[in-house]
Amino acid sequence: MSTIYFETVETPIGSMHLAITSKGIAMFEYPIEERLQTHRKMLLDKHQETDICPEKEVEEVKKQVDNYFNGTRKHFDLPLDLYGTSFQCEVWRSLQKIPFGKTMSYLELATSMNQPKSVRAVAQANGQNHIAIIVPCHRIVGSSGKLTGYSGELWRKEKLLSLERGQEMLPF
Missing domain, CATH: 1.10.10.10 (Winged helix-like DNA-binding domain superfamily/Winged helix DNA-binding domain)
Incomplete structure (x- = not known):
């Protein structure tokens, strides 16, 4: 079973909840409890949670999000791990x-x-x-x-x- 790492990222519009797998970002969600619980459960059905931070990947997400909010990034260049139909x-x-x-x-x-x-x-x-x-x-x-x-x-x-x-x- 692959692993997933969860972290909170601060933004000018509030905290965002980030989940990263080996494939990329699986979740970047607002702190709305019902949605968070639903998405987190779906992710944990497929991945095992780890506390080992993929530092390079997390820092790249934070950097691109910071750049977006500073007005210097118009498109994200981040790997995604989409799950859905x-x-x-x-x-x-x-x-x-x-x-x-x-x-x-x-x-x-x-x-x-x-x-x-x-x-x-x-x-x-x-x-x-x-x-x-x-x-x-x-x-x-x-x-x-x-x-x-x-x-x-x-x-x-x-x-x-x-x-x-x-x-x-x-x-x-």
Whole structure:
């Protein structure tokens, strides 16, 4: 059984819970207890927890996250260990193609995946993303352009989008 390491990473929008396997980041989640417990349990069903820190990998995550919040990183270059259905993974990879500072509706994302009739499934997969910010589900908005549900709470989504649009710099 492969191992998984858990650590808390501080950001300007609160603590994030990081999980790393030998393949990459498996979780970067907000401190919302129900989601954390669910994702942690799924990960521990597949991996054995270790207290041996993969220092190089953790430091690279912290560096890239710091750079993102400082406005000097527009795209993350980190290995990911996605777990979910093949459709969910396809949605999450598609989210990574949305440019920094841009947004899309669920319909636009589904259409970009050549699955325009799968809007609800795309929305559900978006809601199951457990690698927040790095897999930028916050870039999805309602078809009217309004902010819609976000598992990390709407105020965080608003902060992230403002940061990406250059309207706000978040102190670190």
